[in-house]
Structure formats: structure tokens, C-alpha cells
Amino acid sequence: MIVKKIESKHINQISKIWENNLKENLYSILGTKLIKVYLQICLKENNFGFVLENKKDVCGFVIYGKDNNINKVIIKKYFINIFYKFFLNLICFNFKNFYHFIDVFLYLIASNNKDEKLKNTCELLIISIEKKYQRKGWGKKLVYKAEKNIYKLKKINKTFVKTTQKENILFYKNLNFKILKKIFNRTYLLKKINYE
């Protein structure tokens, strides 16, 4: 198993892992097309990430950066598709997904990215490891590899992550993230990094 920088050739495999492992994520509800759009924009902008590869098969990935702009671009360009999915979930009485749309929408309005403690940080946007490789240390390895890059090349010494899942909080705490705050059911965790 090797850790490599994400390239556009990995997008198909990453989007499959994303959809299979992150069922609660709004992009998984919106579907493969928008996940791929997200990843394409991500790779073009100043974001970066790593994949875990086993004989050319991607088994996991992590992406860092800023996704406010990506979300804005996607909402603007694909508003009709998003509204269609929203409406479809409503008329099919799929209240779980419908709730997700409302939750993300309200969060986007309520969240304020001007928190001083989050200045000069880099956000861990998304991480996912294929089920059969989970709990074997690969998630930790990916995060450490990315942090080393952030520290050495981008000269940033703090990263943060936000999550709605309790079990993920345990994973991040294990990697020395500390709880910073809670907004709209999302726990923000912050980590100081030093790779001297």
C-alpha cells in the first residue's frame, strides 16, 4: 500500500468510495456527477489531497483546503439539479434526505468563517477509507502525510475539521485534535502541527 498525491485519474475511484462510505454526506445524496464536479474543482483550486493505493486501486483518500468557494460554484451552476433532488426527496417522503438538505442549508446560513481561531489554518475537508481497510492505521497514515506537507510546504501549523459523527470525533481525538466548538450539530476540532 502506498500514499500518493491525488491526480485527476483518481477521480472515478474516489467518487465511488465517497458515495459508498459517506452515505450521510449531502454530495452522496446529490449523486456521482456532483461529487466528480466537486473533485474536479478541488484539484484545480488551491486544495490538495492524498490517496491510498494498492496496485493502482484506490483504497482511501483525504482532501484538505477550503470548500466554501467550491460549494458556491456548484450551487450556482447546478442549482436546478440540486433543487430537483430536493423536490424529489420531498415528494417521495424521503424525510431523512430532505432533513439533510434543510440542515446543510441552515448551516451554510448560520456558519461564520470569521472565527479568529480558524485563521491561517487548513481544513481537513473529507477523509474516507474503504471498509475492509478501516481500523488498520491507514486513516492516521494519510492524515500524518498530509499534515507534513501542510507544515513543510504551505508553512501552516494548524488544521481543523468539522464532523457530525460521534465515532469520527474519537478518531480525530486519537490524532490529537482538540474540540474547539459546536455549531449546528457540527463539532469543530483543531490541531496544532509541528513536523520540525
Ligand SMILES: CC(C)(COP(=O)(O)OP(=O)(O)OC[C@H]1O[C@@H](n2cnc3c(N)ncnc32)[C@H](O)[C@@H]1OP(=O)(O)O)[C@@H](O)C(=O)NCCC(=O)NCCS
Ligand atoms: C474515519 C476513518 C477515516 C478512520 O480511518 P481508519 O483507517 O479506520 O482509522 P485508523 O485505523 O487510522 O485509526 C487511527 C486511530 O483512531 C482510532 N479510531 C479509528 N476509528 C475509530 C472509531 N470509530 N472509534 C474509536 N477510535 C477510532 C483507532 O483505534 C486508531 O487508534 P490507535 O492508533 O491507537 O490504534 C474511517 O473509519 C472511514 O473512512 N470512515 C467512513 C468515512 C467517514 O466517516 N469519514 C469521516 C468524515 S469526512
